Amino acid sequence: MVVYLPVAFVSGNVGQLFRELGLTIVVATLFFSLLVSYTLTPMLAARLAGRVETRGDGAVTRLGEWFARHYPGLVAHAHVQNPFISSGARAASVSVLGPDLTELDRRRPR
Numbered sequence: 514m515v516v517y518l519p520v521a522f523v524s525g526n527v528g529q530l531f532r533e534l535g536l537t538i539v540v541a542t543l544f545f546s547l548l549v550s551y552t553l554t555p556m557l558a559a560r561l562a563g564r565v566e567t568r569g570d571g572a573v574t575r576l577g578e579w580f581a582r583h584y585p586g587l588v589a590h591a592h593v594q595n596p597f598i599s600s601g602a603r604a605a606s607v608s609v610l611g612p613d614l615t616e617l618d619r620r621r622p623r
Contacts, residue, residue, distance in 0.1 A: 556584075 520535030522528070591598045 518535060518539050520531045521539070523531065
């Protein structure tokens with residue numbers, strides 16, 4: 514991230530070409546880093562620690578237990594049994610990138 518952030522502030526033609534790239538990489542890195550640190554890392558740490566007796570009967574404990582019971586089924590359903598998830602992700606990518614790609618084609622000298 515530290516490498517790409519200065520690219521966003523370069524002036525001139527190079528700055529115009531790479532400003533969006535630098536900002537996109539920085540934002541994507543921050544987003545996915547936070548996503549992994551709040552979801553995957555605690556789950557893997559809990560798996561490595563093994564079964565630990567839970568304390569309390571609060572809402573957070575019940576939510577965590579529900580999530581632990583249903584997470585494998587949700588993942589299997591989303592990735593294997595439901596092709597609409599991947600189709601939706603592809604459609605979202607095309608809808609986001611499509612206008613930019615057509616704009617680049619219009620800017621190209623002929």
